Amino acid sequence: MKQDQFTHTLQEGLVNAHSLAIEKHHTTLELDHLFLALLNTHQSPFIALLKECGVDSNEIQKVFTNKINSFARLDEPTHDLRPSNRFMSAFTLAEKKAKEFKDEFISTEIFLLATLEDKSDTAKVFKDAGLTVEKLLKAIKVIRGGQTVNSASSEENRQALEKYTTNLTERAQSGKLDPVIGRDDEIRRAIQVLQRRTKNNPVLIGEPGVGKTAI
Known part of the structure; x- marks a missing residue:
């Protein structure tokens, strides 16, 4: 062997x-x-x-x-x-x-x-x-x-x-992500960018802990 x-x-x-x-x-x-x-x-x-x-x-x-x-x-x-x-x-x-x-x-x-x-x-x-x-x-x-x-x-x-890596989709489906409150505009804008045919990569900028990952 x-x-x-x-x-x-x-x-x-x-x-x-x-x-x-x-x-x-x-x-x-x-x-x-x-x-x-x-x-x-x-x-x-x-x-x-x-x-x-x-x-x-x-x-x-x-x-x-x-x-x-x-x-x-x-x-x-x-x-x-x-x-x-x-x-x-x-x-x-x-x-x-x-x-x-x-x-x-x-x-x-x-x-x-x-x-x-x-x-x-x-x-x-x-x-x-x-x-x-x-x-x-x-x-x-x-x-x-x-x-x-x-x-x-x-x-x-x-x-x-x-x-x-962390599977954020799986965590979201399991309800393990923190709730997103008061970020409707940011979420809506990110969705718009993702729907573009070109230049469809949204960039979220902010200090640590403000909720970028949650969005």
């Missing part, structure tokens, strides 16, 4: 999974370690994927935490961890799936797809949370936007907008 076959997100997940298994004094590296490691990473592409599938990542995280805590423990931690047979089975299937998708690297969504189709105990955790192969395939289509995984950083690049 060569890590240079994986995206950076999956590589990081594997490193953290290995550390988690050692910390827990476990004897083998299991799929549960990997998925819990991915779930423990704040704002990860994997969590965004589950959100797109309509699955509660927090609930799954709790299940995996309890599951891992029930594993048999060694008296002393070992660094000589081997992937379990189930882990290697999922990896082999993930390789095939990546080729089917014409991907150059194995991503977290493909590894999850392979896990679901392998029908393991780990897959049951996701299925009990409402995740199906059909939902996952639909989510993959949405998050990829027709693109393939042609670089190790493909998953991170997808998250750039969410990570570094």
Whole structure:
């Protein structure tokens, strides 16, 4: 199993999974370690994927935490961890799936797809949370936007907008924007500028805190 076959997100997940298994004094590296490691990473592409599938990542995280805590423990931690047979089975299937998708690297969504189709105990955790192969395939289509995984950083690049920007339209629909009071003229003028065929970029000038973003 060569890590240079994986995206950076999956590589990081594997490193953290290995550390988690050692910390827990476990004897083998299991799929549960990997998925819990991915779930423990704040704002990860994997969590965004589950959100797109309509699955509660927090609930799954709790299940995996309890599951891992029930594993048999060694008296002393070992660094000589081997992937379990189930882990290697999922990896082999993930390789095939990546080729089917014409991907150059194995991503977290493909590894999850392979896990679901392998029908393991780990897959049951996701299925009990409402995740199906059909939902996952639909989510993959949405998050990829027709693109393939042609670089190790493909998953991170997808998250750039969410990570570094704020979706004001989404916040407005959720009622999270501050109300705009007494700015009818400014709003009307901005709308007029936006409706122009040319030179249609309104510029709002003012001191910080006067409500430019709200407008």
